[in-house]
Amino acid sequence: MKTVAVLGGGIGGLSAAYYLCKSPQLTKVIVLESSGRFGGWLWSSRRSDGAVFEHGPRGIRPAGPVGHNTLNMVEDLGLEGEILPVSYSHESSKNRYLYVRGQLHRMPSGFSGIFRTVPPFSRPLLFSLAPEILVKKGKEDDESIHSFVSRRLGKELADIAVDSLCRGVFAGDSRKLSLRSCFPPFYKAEQERGSLTLGLLLGSGSTSAVSPGPLAQRSVKESWAQWSLRRGVESLPESLTEFLQQSGKVQLHRETAVKHIEASASGWKVHLEDGLISADHIISALPAKVLSCVLPDSWQTLIQLLQDVSAVTVAVVNLEYDGSILPVKGFGHLIPSSEDPGVLGVVYDSVPFPEHNRPNGETTRLTVMMGGAWFQEVFGAPEAVTAESLLARATEAVSGQLGVTAAPSWSHVALHKDCIPQYYLGHFKRVESMRSFIRKNNLSLSLIGSSYDGVSVNDVIFSGRTAVQEVLAGGV
Incomplete structure (x- = not known):
């Protein structure tokens, strides 16, 4: 057998x-x-009134061979009717924010965005991208993400945008994380094209082939940026x-x-x-x-x-507020470690997936992510942290960063120990x-x-x- x-x-x-x-x-x-x-970490709460809250991953990206592979599985399982797609033209795809120096800043988007100076950055992105193709290729077989971006695009982008991105994706420190393992396309772009910009524009090397089924083909045709499922992931x-x-x-x-x-x-x-x-x-x-x-x-x-292989602990705090309380509409905001090491970011769940709101009465659902590589220094040992203290820290972040004066009408605190490996x-x-x-x-x-x-x-x-x-x- x-x-x-x-x-x-x-x-x-x-x-x-x-x-x-x-x-x-x-x-x-x-x-x-x-x-x-x-x-495992795919964990959704479904309330009796119809609201859905994610305590782990939420939107899943459809792009590339690995994205097509997942959609092929979803289709095979008969879940295509449950899909909640979010297109690139949706406000949650176009509007992503950084919280820097006490203010929310919309990240540059679209072609025109690279020509203008957009706070919190001190110059147009074009000034970082244009000379990048002349930067010499790195000689080491691995490099931290922060070092790579500082070397090729400048320290400001590394300190603000990339630091925040690594906190949002890996709950990790860009100064310690490996570029080669965390962002293989960036590493390959430099190795094979000598430039990050040229590599991403022209492509670098072949990737694993996955034949996209009808659902994956639909995701391409409709320009999905991410997707979820009606009853949660x-x-x-x-x-x-x-x-x-x-x-x-x-x-x-x-x-x-x-x-x-x-x-x-x-x-x-x-x-x-x-x-x-x-x-x-x-x-x-x-x-x-x-x-x-x-x-x-x-x-x-x-x-x-x-x-x-180390892993970090993340506190995930789901909050529900009565009414529409967001000052901006978008996917959410990330926070660089220099601004607030304890709070990684806030996801505006109601914007990409309003279908997960309760059907009766207007509400706003948010998720506050905290800790990660900074958990121990900010909150102490995970075993000793209380749900009450994490909830207080999360609501304080929402109040201070989004100007929300109301208290949440519902909350859920999950402490995920060693949930994200650090490469x-x-x-x-x-x-x-x-x-x-x-x-x-x-x-x-x-x-x-x-x-x-x-x-x-x-x-x-x-x-x-x-x-x-x-x-x-x-x-x-």
């Missing part, structure tokens, strides 16, 4: 199981999830779970923590709290540090590499070394999920697909 054990029932593990159960080569897939629910793992349950090939186990794994003559023995599972192959969708704790002690090289300098070498160890020791083990090849929902789903293709090609 050909059996694959999938460790972790987040979106990565569920996606791997989805691709596995479509293959006639496999007769059994076992998914082991330590918590009481599947879906958790509908995706819920539909995957239902698909797997009905496949007849997949065993789904909640509240089943993996205690230890060991190689056996026939493959693997997976030790659980109250039993043992045998498998021919393991696909681990566990966070790197969690996986390191269940490996055999003799694999110290791999254990150390996994433990070197520090040399991350690509660490991941290469991990997979090299696995190959050299001939281990039937695949590493997927946000710890390795990208932190976005699309990246994680695609990592599951890639691993399954490699497993099947190897004839498990």
Whole structure:
């Protein structure tokens, strides 16, 4: 019997199981999830009055091979009727803000935006972009994002725009994050074209080909910038779970923590709290540090590499206000670390997805993101922080930064410990070394999920697909 054990029932593990159960080569897939629910960080609250709140990822980008791949899955699961698309012409796509020096500033958008001086920047973007093509190519095999942008586009853009962007995407510090691992297209653009501007305009190298299905083709035709689902993004793992349950090939186990794994003559023995599972192959969708704790002690090289992948804690505070309280309309605003290290940004959820508002009575939904790489220094140890203090900090940010004087009519505080891996300098070498160890020791083990090849929902789903293709090609 050909059996694959999938460790972790987040979106990565569920996606791997989805691709596995479509293959006639496999007769059994076992998914082991330590918590009481599947879906991981994809977590939506649906109130009885119809309102929907996201406690993790919200809008998902449709672009590129990984975006098309996710939409192909959505279509296959029969969710296309649930899609809530947001086009590039929508006000939430065109209007994104920075909160700098105590004021909201709209980011330049469109072609004309690069010719004008737009606060908080001291000169037009053109003055940074034009000389960039003459900047010499970096000589190092990796570089921090802040260093790269300072070198090619100037310190002001690095300190304000890129610092804020990295806080919004990775909840991380641009001075520590790896350009090569966090923004591979930027690294490739410089390496292959000698210029960030030329590389992005002309394209750099080939990417993985994914044939877009009808839904992905529609996203291109209609110029989607992002999308969600009518009942929240958790509908995706819920539909995957239902698909797997009905496949007849997949065993789904909640509240089943993996205690230890060991190689056996026939493959693997997976030790659980109250039993043992045998498998021919393991696909681990566990966070790197969690996986390191269940490996055999003799694999110290791999254990150390996994433990070197850090992750940060983020507080996500959902707020609902009665009436229309926003002074501007857009996707939200980000805050550079120099302005307020504790608050990463505020998302104006009601603007891109008004369908998630309660149907009766006008309301405004916001999400305040806090902490990340600055959590410990601003809030202290996650174990000691109270929900009340996080809520107070979030409402204070909304009041001070958006001028909202009213108190929220509803709130929800979620503390996500170690939720976003940080790809520090040399991350690509660490991941290469991990997979090299696995190959050299001939281990039937695949590493997927946000710890390795990208932190976005699309990246994680695609990592599951890639691993399954490699497993099947190897004839498990």
